[in-house]
Amino acid sequence: MKLGLELRRVLSGIAFLSVLLPFCSTAIASDAETYQTAAAVAVSKLDFDRAIQIYSKGLEQQFSLKDRAELLRMRGVTAQLAKRWDQAEADFTAAVEMVGSTDPRAYRDRGFFYHHRGHFELALADYTAAAKLFPDNGAFPNGQGLALMEQGKFDEAIKRFDEAIKLAPTSGLFTLGRAEAYNRSGRPQTALGDYDKAMALGHLALNDTYRLRVGVGAAHLKLKNEKAAIESLDKAVELDPNSITALRYRGLAYERASELDRAYRDYETVLRLHPGDEFAVKQLQRLRAK
Numbered sequence: 001m002k003l004g005l006e007l008r009r010v011l012s013g014i015a016f017l018s019v020l021l022p023f024c025s026t027a028i029a030s031d032a033e034t035y036q037t038a039a040a041v042a043v044s045k046l047d048f049d050r051a052i053q054i055y056s057k058g059l060e061q062q063f064s065l066k067d068r069a070e071l072l073r074m075r076g077v078t079a080q081l082a083k084r085w086d087q088a089e090a091d092f093t094a095a096v097e098m099v100g101s102t103d104p105r106a107y108r109d110r111g112f113f114y115h116h117r118g119h120f121e122l123a124l125a126d127y128t129a130a131a132k133l134f135p136d137n138g139a140f141p142n143g144q145g146l147a148l149m150e151q152g153k154f155d156e157a158i159k160r161f162d163e164a165i166k167l168a169p170t171s172g173l174f175t176l177g178r179a180e181a182y183n184r185s186g187r188p189q190t191a192l193g194d195y196d197k198a199m200a201l202g203h204l205a206l207n208d209t210y211r212l213r214v215g216v217g218a219a220h221l222k223l224k225n226e227k228a229a230i231e232s233l234d235k236a237v238e239l240d241p242n243s244i245t246a247l248r249y250r251g252l253a254y255e256r257a258s259e260l261d262r263a264y265r266d267y268e269t270v271l272r273l274h275p276g277d278e279f280a281v282k283q284l285q286r287l288r289a290k
Helices: 002-010 014-024 032-044 048-059 065-081 085-099 104-116 120-133 139-150 154-167 172-184 188-201 206-222 226-239 244-256 260-273 278-288
Strands: none
Touching: 032 048, 032 065, 048 065, 065 085, 065 104, 085 104, 104 120, 104 139, 120 139, 139 154, 139 172, 154 172, 172 188, 172 206, 188 206, 206 226, 206 244, 226 244, 244 260, 244 278, 260 278
8 A cells, every 4th residue: 555655646747747758768858857757657667776767867967956856856756665765865855955945845755755664753853844834735734743643642743633624624634644643542432523524525545545444443443333343444455455454453343243253254364464463363362262
């Protein structure tokens, strides 16, 4: 799911860029946009090494500061997809130094990178800096909320999500973040209200819809609404059949609903996907001891 989300970010402009594809087939022109096109095509084929080579070649040209920053930013995103972490960080940092005060994508991408790598303090610092530079952009208080939530600072996170929602009241994504903060801080009923709002607002990516379904299932499980939990987790598993998280929660919901055969099946699927999974092993041992 993560790869799909990141890949969609890289290819968000591929439909437009593809009109230039005929010019990229045999030689790469000296125009910055054409380098972007050729690299995007390589990424669409999951040829990250080729894409990075193209971006690097473009950076050897005498392009404007704006164009160079864009090539660096996109090379960083591609390096992240290729798990070249040092290069990705270096490229994002160079882009921030070049255009961070004028282009919100520079801080956004580095903040996302740090969050993805589990460096939540660094992600929070980037989102905080960007929130001051771009006070009308709800993505940055939302990013602050996500980073604070990962640090267990749920009340602070909720305040940041409130700010993001105030800036963009129709954002289902920002409301989803707040729902997760309520859910993870032991307020499942309040979380369900926000999950419902996020679903009603819509415009959620596939990965975010999956997050919502897992969250709703977890909240219902906490409230001992096993049937509702299973219904939501069924939808999460449909979206991602290999989700260990969704399968764990659904197995537990089945177990509590006394549907033990189905619980067994989910725990065994978890072990097939993740051999030695401690939660699944423990739950199966407990069921067999009954």
